[in-house]
Amino acid sequence: MDPAKALADLRQISTQVEQAVIFDGDARVLASTLDDQGAAAAMAEAASGLLAGAAESPKPVVQLEAALPEGSVVLVTEDGLTIAATTSQEPTIGLVLYDLRTCLRSLEAEPEKPPAGKSTRAPRRKQAESKESDAPA
Numbered sequence: 001m002d003p004a005k006a007l008a009d010l011r012q013i014s015t016q017v018e019q020a021v022i023f024d025g026d027a028r029v030l031a032s033t034l035d036d037q038g039a040a041a042a043m044a045e046a047a048s049g050l051l052a053g054a055a056e057s058p059k060p061v062v063q064l065e066a067a068l069p070e071g072s073v074v075l076v077t078e079d080g081l082t083i084a085a086t087t088s089q090e091p092t093i094g095l096v097l098y099d100l101r102t103c104l105r106s107l108e109a110e111p112e113k114p115p116a117g118k119s120t121r122a123p124r125r126k127q128a129e130s131k132e133s134d135a136p137a
Helices: 003-013 037-054 093-105 127-134
Strands: 017-024 029-032 063-068 071-078 081-087
Touching (some): 003 017, 037 081, 063 093, 071 093
Antiparallel strands (some): 017 081, 063 071, 071 081
């Protein structure tokens, strides 16, 4: 799925997410809900910095929440991509994390489409074969 479409879907299902940005390991923005590209890049850089600071822990960081009086900053990272989001006050953090992870997973490669004119359906039995097997002996 296209990253912009994934974020649009996220915004429809997660009312607690206010802003979000998807970025790669180099903090390069792939998609954002922000109108200002500079603000999206700044959000990705700040989130990347949070991840870098948390990376000093003995185990790999796959999710992170920074709770603030105004709301939370939530990050989920998977397969080299990260989604960072800001939320409203006192979010249902488990649900937000689930929604962010689902958004990232929707970016996985779509199955290959068959070549034009080719069908993936199983071939139909010939009608003549079925009539012969139904005929009385």
